[in-house]
Amino acid sequence: METAKRNSRYGMVIDLDRCNGCGACMVACAVENNVPPAEPKATRRTGITPMQVIAVRNGEPIPQSDTVFVPMLCQQCGKDTPCVSVCPQNAVEVDAATGIVGQVPQRCLGCRYCMVACPYHARYFNWWDPKWPEGMEKVLNPDVSPRMRGVVEKCNFCHGRLHAAREKAAAAGKSQVEPKDYVPACVENCPTRAICFGDLSDETSEVARLVARKGTFRFLARLGTEPKVYYHSAKSWVKRMAERSLTPERKETVHG
């Protein structure tokens, strides 16, 4: 007999020692979510990259120099979610059943207050109407609505895939989604298998095991927003970089 449906808490663990900065996750995300190619004037600040890989260096000279590539996406804050509290349109909501912070572009009026509130700069504004090369609309993903100029968007853990997984589970008479049926595009296409995704509340899941592994941390954990995206590295300088985010600095500057 199928057990009662329980709430999930979907999250990720990203192994920074495996990520080689290829960008496959960025491109897979854009394909899955019908993100258009860049406008000629688009820059790193004004482009749309719900998943963005950032190269972070340790600041040492050769040969001690080192670089990690950090895939940065919406961290799916689970407590006092900053973007939820500031949105005047209720265009952002935390789904109690999955823990996913969902952005509803159709409700968004483009005030960008959520972009100010987001500590991870993981939200992107559509400065231009999306344009695809002629004919390319024929190969867009039917499961994701394109967004227009004037709304904010962000990663929502491939909501279309969650819906498809739920339909499949319902068709099989199950109340829980099978882990193998719900895999975001970035996770599916990472060539080094650096991204692990799953239900953090399922203690038997691989993602829960990795969260408990030594060397796993979260960025800006001191803010107390309980992000559900974890990172892992065995390199001490990476952990020191992340640990700096555990305590406020006297003079904090924000770049990018």
Place this chain on the structure above:
Amino acid sequence: MKVTRRDMLKLACGSAVGLLCTPVPWKLLDDSAIWTQNWPLVPRLPRGPITFRFSTCTLCPGGCALKARCVSGMPVSLTGVAGHPVSHGVLCPIGLTGHHLAYHPLRLRRPMQFVGSGDDGVLAPVSYEDVLARMAAALGSRSETETVAVLDQRPGRAISDYYQEFLEAVPNGLYLNPPSRECSTAARLQELLGMEAPLGMDFENARCVLSFGAPLLDGWGTPGRMFHVFNRRQETGLKLIQVESVQSRTALQADRWLPIRPGTEGVLAMGIANVIISEKLHPAEIAKNAVDFAEYREVVSAFPPEVVAGVTGLSAADIVATARQLVENGPAIVIAGCDPGAGPLGPIPETAIAGLNLLAGSLNHPGGFIVRRTLPGSRAAAAHVLADVPDHSIRLLLLDGAECGYTFPWSLVQRKLVREAPLVVSLSPYMTGFAAHADCFLPSPAHLESLQDTLNATDARTSSYSLASPLHDPVDGPREPAECITQLALAAGIWKDRKESAADLLRRRVQAIYDSKRGSVFCPPEGPLKAVSDFADADELWKALGDAAVWIDDDVVQGAPERFHLLGRLVDAQKTRIDTTPPHSGALLVLMPAGWRAALGNGTLPPLMSKLYQESGLRSLAGYASINPATGAEQNINDGDRATIRTGSGTTEAVIQHDPSVMPGIVLVAAGPRPNGTTHPAGRGDDGVLEVCDVQADATWRMSPASVQRV
């Protein structure tokens, strides 16, 4: 009761304030967000049944299998095929968006030609027959010394054989392959061994890989295989040593990175050989089997670790440790790679590096270079070396559309064209890459629009072969290169009545594979492997391969010559020897182009690659140069400054980025893609940084003395 204007004003203001207390304005605001998202410009998403189909990516020589999610038969997303024996479920960022290339802004759908000369030329439609007539006229009007050539950047395909058959039937026909190769080591080993049999690399069983600049973990060979091998390093004990002047992505992932002074790779290889020989680390039979061992030993004696350290910038201890690790942690594979933008290291360093495989005793042993069997039905490519073609001798040049992912200066080709009215015809589906230099365009079908073949990548241990089945519907206008060659040969009277189609050429290959009864076939999505001998006939094999199956040869190691050379090109006819003088040692700065396979210059990039190049800082666009912060301080150039970079061949401008992973003294200039080149047309025939690279006598261009000045 008298209603006054004051009453009306009170009513209006009161209503306005009252309205704000109702849900109406907020609902209208909410709904306006929805109304403004339903303009006609909003694309209507495809609807229909969802199916999955399989094919193979042909955008580079990797040959990765792909699974396409299709809606009403149109591919809407691509992903790798999990468990695939060749690509292990991996598809690179470029392959992931390959289905968008049919809509590339620079895609050509009908024959075109440039009318007018030089920069005033205007692209105009033309008929297929007119272009063929022009080509036939050029073919027929050649003088005795003038040639017709085909530049094929992906040799080994069925169409490659057809090009060679055509050129053999034409007087003075030249079959050209690009001077940039992903891995030249196999070719140099063939020279040292005096054989033509192909060589594969057994990474699965190797315990040490010494790579001289090969981007093994950043787009090399079949990426899925490389990740599959290197992700299991902790279990297998495989160690990667990367020798490179930049701390590249591969160097970051390597167990050891040797930050070498650029241009001294050959000297390092000789230094490693010196240690192996002086400490007698090589297998005893090497001394017996190498016919020039005594002379080789004498040559390497001039490269003791202390001298090599001074030349390369590495420590003597590192050089000794590397040599010992190569032999004691074997079996080992030593590779001379090249940056996709910078080109090869050069024949002399490549020979020195290749020789280390022989010295370490790993040839034809598990974990080393393996002599493998050739693909059944394929002919050995008898390509002319571009550098050896006489200048100003090519009257008609055909550019095949498939790109190898590596680039080289167009000037290497330009100087071979006749001075007066050469004719360059591009068969590419896009006006990108070298096609931008063409006079006429006979576009072939775009990526995933027609049946193509792809064979084993550079690194493959055994031969493999697959067909890339089309996912898009065919488009009127483009024609297969095979048809172009056939029509040209008929029009010029070279062939009579020959009417082979592109599909016929592929069937010929499949028939040969079937007749050989060798190997097995993996049918996606899950296999299992089925022996060729179990197929009823060639048609059944053809059908399987047409459904994106891959043929993999049996793991049979061929024999290698017992006797071989170690010196080869290290000592040429004039007895000029490799020496310890580092190139450009007097130059303040050295310009080195750099790039990522299949993402160079004005190459054919899917539009969504803007995510990596323009909308993030993950990869550098052309027009950006990276220097070490110390170099920036010396040259008084800050991060973000615009600078002029001058070489002996010209001047270019770039935005400078401070990058501590670049060794001091190097100006690493991105070789592509062009800014906005992924989505918008770029300048015609603009080679970017490659135009200002000094081409050396050995046809390399990877290093040019340069000066940099802030604008």
